[in-house]
Amino acid sequence: MADLFGVTHRTLHFYEEKGLIVADRAGTMRIYRPDHIRLMALISACRETGMTIATIEELLADLEKTASEADADALFQAALERRRREMTADMSELTRQMHRLQSLMRKEPVVDAAEGAPPSARAPPSAHMSGVPPAASRTEPPAGSAGSPAGSMAGSASTAGSQRAPPLLDERERQCLILIAEGHSVSRTARALDMDEAQFEGFEAGILEKLKATNRFQAVAKAILLGILQN
Secondary structure, eight states: HHHHTOOOHHEEEEEEETSOOOOOOEEEEEEOOOHHHHHHHHHHHHHTOOOOOOHHHHHHHHHOOOOSSHHHHHHHHHHHHHHHHHHHHHHHHHHHHHHHHHHHTTTTOOOOOSSSSSSSSSSOOOHHHOOOOOGGGGOOTTTTTTSSHHHHHHHHHHHHHHHHHOOOOOOHHHHHHHHHHOOOHHHHHHHHTTTTTTHHHHHHHHHHHHHHHHHHHHHHHHHHTTTSSSS
């Protein structure tokens, strides 16, 4: 069964522990019937779309209650449609975040809403208009310079930004991101890294934490923008 679906024995045992599939036993030997193979094909298909184990458990429980093959097919199609909407929402959010990240990386000047121009493009008010006598007028340091509070804050932020290094990923973590970027499924990526899916889920979660990403696609995008991966 493991060879047929390209999964490790540990992954197969994990599915059994979760109750997704229950093999017959003959002593210590597991025996899989044709209906087990059909069930495993369904589980593998769901996992390759990124469905969680909990979602698959609910789907299988609902499928057991269907009265006909047509009802079961309709239920499965509805589950796929829900997953498609989830992925579409994830992609939309990722696109929005990438646009925002790119705009920040370009360091666009802040535009004053009242004047419609960057602060540096506006001439300071004259001493006469401001009511300050000429003798008392003085030259203010430009915004962003070290002599002004804003300049000090900007300088500190700039220094902090220049010292902030991208998260350190080891070669295996980089390889994982490359496989994800190439569009490999969870099961295939896990096999390429010589892991079962349970191990891989924890490994992938660690990468997401390092990159402060909410999903695998966002992690790839951030890795590219940070120069960890080549586009």
